[in-house]
């Protein structure tokens with residue numbers, strides 16, 4: 196099937212669906228799409244992700260959502276109920292394990308068996324495909340808030356079929372955001388097509404009256420990704436999802452650390468995504484935003500980690516993000532205990548509650564940052580439309596090949612890999628090397644000027660050493676990687 200950014204026909208969709216459901220035995224359990232939709236229709240409104248996100252947006256509230264996933268079904272249910280009841284999570288995940296993300300369901304079977312033997316999770320997440328629709332429905336029926344699959348799966352087609360048939364009304368990911376940061380040699384054409392399938396399935400549920408939320412993965416490589424780069428990817432994935440019939444879209448952004456720039460990024464993301472959707476004829480989408488607490492290296496000291504978590508929570512609230520993804524005091528170590536996960540949520544909720552109703556007021560600085568981010572984002576997206584001759588999917592594949600969008604520190608061989616970021620003197624993330632990103636001269640000059648201010652302040656050359664110092668800075672307890 197030729198790649199293009201056009202809604203799939205029924206023949207195209209059901210032709211692929213037959214083959215997908217045969218890739219693991221639990222696919223049989225979701226063969227009847229009508230029945231799957233009937234079950235999803237039975238999910239009450241308070242457990243519908245799209246509805247809860249829209250309500251929070253209208254009320255100006257920032258919701259808190261953790262990450263969480265373990266191998267065994269009963270333990271996973273116990274974990275989620277604990278994070279809901281003791282932590283106060285407004286939304287719940289199921290973080291899917293790494294084998295499922297690679298479609299290695301046979302390894303999941305082994306992991307589940309071994310976890311049963313030793314009595315603890317030997318998988319780094321919930322193996323949703325192996326637990327099948329029955330298992331995933333048990334998870335949904337055990338909790339009282341909406342449920343989302345969070346993962347990093349280039350080919351999530353079977354997982355998506357199963358979670359939506361189980362009434363999970365949100366799915367994270369996208370053909371770019373779950374490829375470039377997560378895979379080494381999977382073509383962008385392949386993953387855009389596979390995620391068109393996932394979005395078309397959501398479109399079919401929507402057309403049958405079931406609202407399902409889609410969330411492109413904002414943080415990308417979780418390093419210091421310039422806001423306009425991650426915003427551009429989020430908007431491109433939102434546009435491709437809308438073409439397949441998705442209506443509820445949460446565009447995401449990973450905290451960079453400078454308050455004004457982070458607030459500007461969320462405000463720019465919300466309004467520019469709305470703009471691009473409207474200008475491309477998608478007038479009935481509901482766009483919300485998600486702010487990911489700092490995704491880079493964390494301090495091992497738990498008290499300092501709580502400082503990072505609170506700081507991210509405050510920024511999310513002041514930005515007016517619709518939801519914030521919660522980190523834990525075990526971030527520097529790895530998968531958190533349920534207690535540590537719960538503490539991360541409570542710290543976050545406390546900060547959100549204290550700031551409820553307060554948002555950062557507009558200022559000259561904030562206005563400038565919003566304008567810069569929007570202008571940079573526009574340069575990238577409009578170039579994709581141009582080289583795709585109006586087709587965004589074709590433009591995205593060509594654009595990555597040409598370095599029009601270039602994600603720092605990405606493992607994918609399909610990423611251009613020439614752009615390099617660094618923080619300016621206030622910690623805002625700027626472009627140190629532009630690679631082939633098609634910025635105007637004034638946008639390039641703006642970035643150069645901001646980095647030169649830092650060089651002058653630190654008495655050193657502007658260069659890659661700043662990037663290296665910035666990568667380690669937060670883990671060492673500061674934002675800007677000052678020379679030692």
Ligand SMILES: CC[C@H]1O[C@@H](n2cnc3c(N)ncnc32)[C@H](O)[C@@H]1O
Nearest residue numbers: 262263264265290319320529530531
């Ligand atoms: C995107 C990476 C983030 O997801 C977190 N993460 C990955 N797997 C799990 C997991 N199984 N439970 C809780 N947090 C998790 C990880 O700690 C990191 O903060």
